[in-house]
Amino acid sequence: MSKEQEVPQPNAENPEELSNKFKVTEPKKWAAGIPAVLKAFEDILEETGATRGMGALLKMNQKGGFDCSSCAWPDPDDDRSPIAEYCENGAKALAEEATTKKLTAEFFAQNSIADLAKLDDMHIGKKGRIAQPVYLPKGGTHYQPVTWDWAFKKIAEHLNTLDSPNEAAFYTSGRTSNEASFLYQLFVREYGTNNMPDCSNMCHESTSVGLAESIGIGKGTVTLEDIHDTDLLIIMGQNPGTNHPRMLTALRKAKEKDAKIIAINPLKEAGLMAFKDPQTVRGFVGTSVQLADLYLQVKINGDMALLKAIELLLYQAEMKTPDEVFDHKFIQESTVNYEQFVEHIQQYKVEDLAKACGVPVAQIREAADMIAHKKRIIVCWAMGITQQKNGVDTVKEIVNLVLLKGSIGKPGSGLCPVRGHSNVQGNRTMMIWDKPKPAQLAAIKEVYGFDPPKEHGFDVVESIQAMHDGRLQVFFAMGGNFLSATPDTTFTAEAMRKTKLTVNISTKLNRGHLITGEESIILPTFARSDKDVINGVPQIVSCENSMGVVQQSKGVLDPVSDDLMSESFIVCNLAKAVLGSKSVVPWDRYMESYDNIRDDIEKVIPGFEEYNKQIRKPGGFYLPNAPRAGKFETPDWGGKAAFNIAGLPKHEPKADEYYLTTIRSHDQFNTTIYGMEDRYRGIHNERRVIFMNPADIAKAGFKAGDKVDISSHYDGIERVARLFIIVAYDIPERNTAVYYPEGNVLIPLSSAADKSNTPTSKLVFVKIRKHEAN
Known part of the structure; x- marks a missing residue:
């Protein structure tokens, strides 16, 4: 028997059974707290034992210690916690690699x-x-x-x-x-x-391309201190409570200094709503800090339309009160294409853009009002922005907003793409590049x-x-x-x-x-x-x-x-x-x-x-970053930052198709699955679930708990992910979500972002039907 016959295609994509312990509870409205501490210690003790694991935790992310192998969120330059400069998922990552x-x-x-x-x-x-x-x-x-x-x-x-x-x-x-x-x-x-x-x-190739073409460097422009000292944070296409939990501490510090936060995401995520910091007395006893002052529940890939709606409202406000909304001195001295951008944005109507992004006009106006008279603004984003067909243009639209406000190259201001794996940015700096x-x-x-x-x-x-x-x-x-x-x-x-x-x-x-x-x-x-x-x-x-x-x-x-041999020795x-x-x-x-x-x-x-x-x-050292200092190394634009002109993405799903995005559970980092608990979303003992709007469930004749098969249809090929359980969730109508890697089988290789060639893992059109047993 050949190896092809012996080893099936990845079983995770086409299982024959589900957990009999599956349970759904109410989603959390806050992240971290004591449950995060207990879960972190539980994994460490199970995999490593107390002495080995706890000793390593005390050295993780410390000056002179070792860098967490999980996310790329920065360590504080100064006041690192002497006992817990890590998060729940960082502890899980350590447990995985330090296992005996x-x-x-x-x-x-x-x-x-x-x-x-x-x-x-x-x-x-x-x-x-x-x-x-x-x-x-x-x-x-x-x-x-x-x-x-x-x-x-x-x-x-x-x-x-x-x-x-x-x-x-x-x-x-x-x-x-x-x-x-x-x-x-x-x-x-x-x-x-x-x-x-x-x-x-x-993941972030769309960021690297978009920022390099707009501001001359494919990296973010802010420091951790900028986040602590900003006036307004806009967080887009990102779930920090699961993907970058230590970011919550930075958001808490910003809130303590009266910063406002606008969260933009299709799903209501606990880590964007409130945070119980277990390293503070208030957090330890269960008191949470509200994070998002405004939560815009955008449709999947509705970010471009939302940004344009906000920019149009800001332009209208600037026309009413000249020089009070836009930073015209910065625009004139440091940018190009402003006139073309203004001409382009006036072609739209706020009502049409609101319909395209799925956010009510009143909420978009509230966001624009929060932005209008703020100068120190930071925009953060992750895969929800970049893993889209128009990911590069959406990154550039984020740059447009920041340029209008002159919110770059100044303390408390700038662009903050939040990278995934711990040294993915360093790999590229070291010239890992095709x-x-x-x-x-x-x-x-x-x-x-x-x-x-x-x-x-x-x-x-x-x-x-x-x-x-x-x-x-x-x-x-x-x-x-x-x-x-x-x-x-x-x-x-x-x-x-x-x-x-x-x-x-x-x-x-x-x-x-x-x-x-x-x-x-x-x-x-x-x-x-x-x-x-x-x-x-x-x-x-x-x-x-x-x-x-x-x-x-x-x-x-x-x-x-x-x-064992080190990676460097292996290469040599x-x-x-x-x-x-x-x-x-x-x-x-x-x-x-x-x-x-x-x-x-x-x-x-x-x-x-x-x-x-x-x-x-x-604590190491900072690499040079010209835009952080207000300079733009853009030969194509004469050393200036460039406004970008791009249209809206055009989506034409069929009547029986849904928008689908892939997401992480709280019990995983990238493809490493730590466990079967996604407690923030209320999912227990199972990963093969599809989150759907209750109205869509009823309209399709389903009910929560039904077993379904999901299929996508591209290039004349039907791709099927079998046996998922429907979970009713607060998500825009016709929008759905599944975990990866289970959902990756649905994403066609031919669907990739323009310019960056990043797979469009955050949007694929799918059909949903009752599960058919083999």
Whole structure:
């Protein structure tokens, strides 16, 4: 029996049964509090034991400690809590990686990939840390242990027999340190390709493109102190209570200084409504702080229409009271295209825009009134904005609003894209990118003497397509769970199986290790919390957070196995095995000390002067950020920020179709599933649910609790996600939501954002029908 027959397509997409313990309770109207503390400790104690886990928690996100491997929210520059500079989900992430459970040769001998593939993603991940390199041979059913040298030689054999380096792709997740990321891209480019898809392609690529074209840098412009000291925060397409819980502390501090908050999201999320901070006396005893002063429950992808409605109202107010609403001095001195923008915005009517976004005119007027006479304004956003067909233009529309107010380059003001994985922004700074700039390639040539390839490589969507049609033979992943993170899961699984070799550098088992090429290798690496010692000297690595701060991270835990290797060492050994004497890069010197890596990063990448000295400063250092200082490095616009002119997205769903967005539960981070509880939304012991408006449920002849199948229809293909339970929820009519990765099977690979090519995971049109048992 072939491996295709033995190992089914991802079982999580098409299960045959649901939990008999499923329960729905009233959604919470506040986040965190004592339940968050108790849940954090529960996971730590279960996976690590008290001494190992609690000791590590005290060092997480501390100056001189290790960086949380979860989200990229910044640590305070000064007043960090000495006992709890982490959140519930950060503690869960630590519990996952610091677990004492490990997968030995015996485990792999007893568990075939077919049996493991029958588990859901949570139970696959809960098996434990991978303890040694393992190999799945062609036609094999079980992984088997191998030596590191054997694994490197096998990979080198595949890479060196390809017809072209462009037949291989090298993926990176956002967990990888700056040092490992720099070495990784250096190896890949010396090998001869720019095929470097990364997790940013799937999340904030629309931000990177939109901001770079508008203000000259693909990053945010604010600091954490700016958030504490602003007058108004606008939070769009984001659920901080689950995705970036430590952000709630920053919002609380802003509220204490009388800041106002406008929340914009299709679902009512607890983390946008109120916060019980367990680190304060009031929060500990159960007193909550109201966060959102105004909650605009926009339709899925209605953000562009809402922004235009607000801008139109602000323009009308400016016409009534000239120079009191817009910052004309800033507009004249620092922007271009203002006249064209004003001409464009006057073509709309507020009533039409209100209908398009699903927010009543009265509420839009209230938002405009809150903005009109504020100067210190910050707009925050995440995947609800970027994972849309028009994601780049919506990011640029956010910039339009900020430019009208002159709210950039000043304290308490600016743009704040909230990144997901902990070092996804640092990966890009380290040149993990399929579209490198000429200046970056020139710097590599100047320092190392080889000519890096200039042609653009494959991003995530292009890599999947290339695997599927046979143009990629080797897929190498530095971290992550590529299969579960990507759209169009069935298509992606088929694509992975068409390769000759898949390689994963991983800490734990995931579904991407079970849907493989003809051969597969797993290389086990250190977790962020693990000690990394070279010749008796503890090493530090570094990460960049959402606000451009680079700080050190030093592991504190003994690794669970002596047969693990750091990501940096894996890259160096791989480069030596693949490139041999042809390489001009000093790989051996990099393995003597990570200081040597940072010495060369300093030579290649601007902003890292005296890297080794700066990284040892408590709290690290800020990278240069021209817009933060009121300057815009935009050659196309003469050094000015640009207003963007874009129309509204046009959606034409059929009468029996619904808008669907994918979301996280509170018990997960990206594709890592910690548990089956989404307590903020009142969902317990199940993930296969679809949130629907009660009126839609009744209109379709359903009732809450019904079992349904969901299908999307693109490119002449029906994609089906089977067996979901309907949950009545406060969500706009004809809007629905499901968790990912369970819902990813519905998202066609061909549906991607303009310019950024980001999969449109936040909007796909679906049909819903009664569940049909096989």
